[in-house]
Amino acid sequence: MATSIVEVRNLTKRFGNFTAVDNISFDIHEGEILGLLGPNGAGKTTTIHMLLGLITPTSGTIQMFGLDLAKHRETILQQVNFSSTYISMPFSLTVEENLKVIARLYSLQNIQKRVDSIIEKLEMNDIKTRLTRKLSSGQMSRLTLAKALMTEPKVLFLDEPTASLDPDIVNKIKAFLKEYQRNAGLSILYTSHNMREMEEMSNRIIFLQHGHIVAEGTSDQIVQRYGQRDLEEVFLKLAREPKAQ
Amino acid sequence: MNLGRIGGLLSRHLYLYKRSFARMLEIFYWPFLDLVVWGFITMYLKDAGVSLHGAVAFFLGALILWDVLFRAQQGIAVSFLEEMWARNLMNLFASPLTIGEYLAATMTMSILKVTAVGSLMMVFAWTFYSYDMLQIGLSLFPFIVNLVISGWIIGVLTTSIIMRFGQQAEVLAWGMVFLFQPISCVFYPLDVLPPLLQSIAWMVPPAHIFEGMRAVLIDGDLPVAHILWATGLNIFFLVSIVFWFYHTFNVCKDKGMLVRVGE
Numbered sequence: 001m002a003t004s005i006v007e008v009r010n011l012t013k014r015f016g017n018f019t020a021v022d023n024i025s026f027d028i029h030e031g032e033i034l035g036l037l038g039p040n041g042a043g044k045t046t047t048i049h050m051l052l053g054l055i056t057p058t059s060g061t062i063q064m065f066g067l068d069l070a071k072h073r074e075t076i077l078q079q080v081n082f083s084s085t086y087i088s089m090p091f092s093l094t095v096e097e098n099l100k101v102i103a104r105l106y107s108l109q110n111i112q113k114r115v116d117s118i119i120e121k122l123e124m125n126d127i128k129t130r131l132t133r134k135l136s137s138g139q140m141s142r143l144t145l146a147k148a149l150m151t152e153p154k155v156l157f158l159d160e161p162t163a164s165l166d167p168d169i170v171n172k173i174k175a176f177l178k179e180y181q182r183n184a185g186l187s188i189l190y191t192s193h194n195m196r197e198m199e200e201m202s203n204r205i206i207f208l209q210h211g212h213i214v215a216e217g218t219s220d221q222i223v224q225r226y227g228q229r230d231l232e233e234v235f236l237k238l239a240r241e242p243k244a245q
Numbered sequence: 246m247n248l249g250r251i252g253g254l255l256s257r258h259l260y261l262y263k264r265s266f267a268r269m270l271e272i273f274y275w276p277f278l279d280l281v282v283w284g285f286i287t288m289y290l291k292d293a294g295v296s297l298h299g300a301v302a303f304f305l306g307a308l309i310l311w312d313v314l315f316r317a318q319q320g321i322a323v324s325f326l327e328e329m330w331a332r333n334l335m336n337l338f339a340s341p342l343t344i345g346e347y348l349a350a351t352m353t354m355s356i357l358k359v360t361a362v363g364s365l366m367m368v369f370a371w372t373f374y375s376y377d378m379l380q381i382g383l384s385l386f387p388f389i390v391n392l393v394i395s396g397w398i399i400g401v402l403t404t405s406i407i408m409r410f411g412q413q414a415e416v417l418a419w420g421m422v423f424l425f426q427p428i429s430c431v432f433y434p435l436d437v438l439p440p441l442l443q444s445i446a447w448m449v450p451p452a453h454i455f456e457g458m459r460a461v462l463i464d465g466d467l468p469v470a471h472i473l474w475a476t477g478l479n480i481f482f483l484v485s486i487v488f489w490f491y492h493t494f495n496v497c498k499d500k501g502m503l504v505r506v507g508e
Binding site for chain 2: 049053077080081082090091100102103106
């Protein structure tokens, strides 16, 4: 049986009367890519923010590496990182400077070597001295991915890492991630609105709807269970279901 | 406390200042202009025969010390704004950086700003008005230390309000410290205040510092009582405000505001 790196139990987040995440439980296994699927407002990003300690859960527990996130934040976050199309990095710093700052925040050794290495791996040599404000959206995505991978995390949260990018860049990022994940044995929680990408990237998928987990399994299992042709049809079916009272 | 992480956050701000002419200008331009204007005012008062013992020392000394307070506060509050504008708060607070380390980094940043601005103003004052700030003597050191701590207190308070209320409160980064100016008695003695404000002013550490500064200039005595009061009040307010900041941070995490601040 695969070892659970992340264990989420009965996680709930309420903002006033609104329940964003409602009593969800799931595990992320070692070396697994778990897809988190759901329409806008389903609770995907809130879940990731809780896993990163940026939002305090109303109830439930989050354990990573067998430690409680609420009690061992520093130790856990040292081994975790995240990337998203929607995050940014200081615009007035160069790519290389931004990576050096992140390296120091994660207490990395041999900073210059680590920075050079990740720049090389993500083919960013031509932009390493460029100011972050001058990067294209594709280059910015590579930078946020570089900052996440440079720290050599054991768990990586990727919140729509390929949204609004052109297909060529999406393809390159996916290929890089797949290879990196295989080599490093990284566990990844991956969100995307692109069903093909989700099928391609994830070993297992959790479908969130109105803050609940409504389906869980491999892509084929979910498609079969709902009697649809593909994951996109399942998505449309589930996303259009009204919220149960 | 991890010094490497504190240094990491500090380096982020130093990279910023290294490259930004506007930010460097902001550090030196306003203090220089303040000094020019107040310098001319004191010269005018002197020429007009206004009888005010040590007018130059009074105003220029007060101005330089006020700038210490102002820059110390800005070192904290503007550093937070920089993170908010750059939408970098998520990167920071999803890293192992602790709140204590974050505050320590911004406090160090404020010391760097104060050192740069204070030194420059002292040199300007000496060059253009023959005013030697160091004439205050040994008591200058506890004055400056206390003013820096007062600046931190106001800076942390401002930051907690900006974190809680977002961009609409960002103007406080420049305005909040001026709320304390009238009761800090920077340019006038405390006894010109109405009795009610005098009672409030005695609870404000900078009021003791500026009263102390005037005592040194007029009597030449070390104002031990003022220094002790300022230190005691500063310790009390600093501990309270750090607790308050932790509380506000937790409230923001609970309400999901930390990931939305700046939007």
